[in-house]
Structures are given as C-alpha cells and as structure tokens.
Amino acid sequence: MKAILETNYGYLFEPELLAEITRVGVYKKIGQGHQLMDIGEPITMMPLLLTGAIKILREDDEGDELLLYFLETGDTCAMTFSCCMGKNKSEIRAVAETETELVLIPIENMEIWMGRYKSWQQFILDSYHTRMMELLETVDTLAFLRMDERLLKHLQDKAKVNHDDLVHTTHQDIAFDMHTSRVVVSRLLKKLENEGKIKMHRNQIKVLDL
DNA sequence: ACATTAAGTGATT
DNA sequence: AATCACTTAATGT
Numbered sequence: 001m002k003a004i005l006e007t008n009y010g011y012l013f014e015p016e017l018l019a020e021i022t023r024v025g026v027y028k029k030i031g032q033g034h035q036l037m038d039i040g041e042p043i044t045m046m047p048l049l050l051t052g053a054i055k056i057l058r059e060d061d062e063g064d065e066l067l068l069y070f071l072e073t074g075d076t077c078a079m080t081f082s083c084c085m086g087k088n089k090s091e092i093r094a095v096a097e098t099e100t101e102l103v104l105i106p107i108e109n110m111e112i113w114m115g116r117y118k119s120w121q122q123f124i125l126d127s128y129h130t131r132m133m134e135l136l137e138t139v140d141t142l143a144f145l146r147m148d149e150r151l152l153k154h155l156q157d158k159a160k161v162n163h164d165d166l167v168h169t170t171h172q173d174i175a176f177d178m179h180t181s182r183v184v185v186s187r188l189l190k191k192l193e194n195e196g197k198i199k200m201h202r203n204q205i206k207v208l209d210l
Numbered sequence: 211a212c213a214t215t216a217a218g219t220g221a222t223t
Numbered sequence: 224a225a226t227c228a229c230t231t232a233a234t235g236t
Contacts, residue, residue: 147224170216181225186217202216202233 001027004050005103008074017117021048025103030096037094044088045104046080049073052100053161055177057093067154067177069134070097070161078131080107081124097161147180148188152197152209154178159207167205 002022010018025048030036036047039059047054054071071077071094079092113120141150154177158167171189175182189205192198197209 172216182217183219183226184224187219187224190218200217 001025001050001103004101005048008050009048012123013119014117017113017120020109020113021103021105024109025105027101027103030100030102032096032099034096035093036096037090037092039090039093041090042088043080043090044107046107046110047071047077048103048105049075050101050103052102053097054094054100055097057095057177058091059093064179065093065176066179068092068138069131070157072161075130076123076127078124078128081110081128097158147184148191150178151185151188152192155198155205155207156210159210165207165210167207168203169205170203 002018005018005021005025009021013021026045030052036054037043049071051073053073056068056071056077057065058068059065077094079090110124114124115121141153145153151174154174155167158169159165162168171185172182175185178185189198189200193200197207199206199208
C-alpha cells in the first residue's frame with residue numbers, strides 16, 4: 001500500500017505525512033458496482049483514491065438516482081470535509097464504477113493534519129475547489145444541454161474514468177444514471193450511432209468521438 | 211428448447 | 224422526452 005500511496009500522493013505530501021497516512025489509514029479494495037457509502041449514513045472515514053473510479057449519486061424522494069460526478073485516482077470526496085465540520089450524515093451515495101483501491105482515513109486525523117501539515121491543508125482546499133467546479137459543470141449540463149448532448153457527454157466521461165473507449169454498460173443503466181427512461185436512451189444512442197459518434201454492441205458501446 | 215434479459219419500434223400524451 | 228405495449232435479438236441453463 002505504501003508504494004501505491006507514494007506513486008499517487010508522494011509529490012503532494014511530505015514524508016512525515018505519508019508516514020502518518022500509512023500508520024492510521026486502512027487499505028480497502030472495492031469490487032466494481034459495490035456501494036461504499038449511502039445517503040443518511042454517518043461519515044467516519046475519508047477516502048483517498050489510489051486506483052479506479054467511483055461515481056457519486058444523488059437520490060430524489062421517489063428513489064430515483066442521478067449521477068453527480070466521478071472521483072478518480074488522486075481524488076477525495078470533499079463532502080466528507082463539510083460533513084465532519086457539522087452534521088455527520090452523508091448526502092450522497094458512492095458506488096465503485098470500476099474496481100477501486102483506496103485508503104480510509106479517520107476524520108479525526110483529517111482535522112489534526114489541517115493544522116499540522118501545509119500540504120494537507122492545500123490538498124483539501126484544492127479538492128474542495130475541484131469538486132465544486134465539477135458540480136457546477138454538471139449543473140450546466142443539466143440546465144443547458146439537450147438530452148442527446150448529455151448522453152454523449154456521459155459516455156465520454158465513462159470512457160475517461162475507465163480508461164477505455166469501450167464502455168461496458170446497458171441502456172437501462174445509462175437511463176438510470178441520467179434519470180431518464182431506457183427507451184429514450186435507446187433512441188438517442190441509435191441517433192449517435194448514425195452520426196458516427198459511437199458504435200453499439202450488446203452490453204457495450206464504443207465511443208468514437210472523444 | 212425454453213426462459214430471461216437487452217434492445218428496437220410505433221403510437222400516444 | 225416520457226410512457227405503454229409489443230417485437231426481436233442475444234444469452235444463459
């Protein structure tokens with residue numbers, strides 16, 4: 001774990017901090033599709049992504065989901081930070097998009113390190129900022145883009161976090177993430193295929209326009 | 211061969 | 224863009 005930690009965070013954190021992370025952090029490997037955080041659950045640990053990707057979802061009162069953004073290697077969830085400052089309930093759901101390796105850090109350490117390590121403080125603030133920007137981008141997408149543009153963007157995002165232009169998913173899953181119906185996804189996908197932007201196969205879609 | 215699940219289609223709102 | 228009702232195609236047992 002120390003080796004992967006250094007590869008991904010070595011340039012960010014000083015050796016003492018890395019050593020502390022190794023000491024208190026709990027290494028965890030999560031299989032694809034497994035849930036690692038649900039809405040309403042208390043937050044006690046903060047995740048540092050080593051490999052893989054995690055999708056962050058919001059849920060409405062009817063239980064329908066909507067994808068907010070992806071977390072990738074080197075990312076952390078800034079929501080954790082705001083949660084440990086006040087109320088300790090999660091507002092979101094986190095599901096492993098791919099097989100994911102991460103280190104869990106107790107939130108107590110998070111607060112202590114804020115004062116002790118300049119690099120940690122910087123990291124948290126940066127992370128908070130990027131999360132905010134990603135949120136704004138999804139708001140823009142929802143508000144201003146048409147369904148077909150949203151769909152293409154979603155596929156491109158998926159291809160990106162998986163590091164593979166062959167996206168392994170079903171129309172129904174996409175519809176779920178985008179909070180629309182499967183029929184609509186099927187029709188728009190066919191349109192995108194005719195436009196030469198993607199190529200469809202059963203259970204997988206090749207993204208050509210990246 | 212049959213059941214199950216994924217994807218395609220036309221019509222309606 | 225959503226929903227319904229139905230068809231067709233692919234896949235597992």
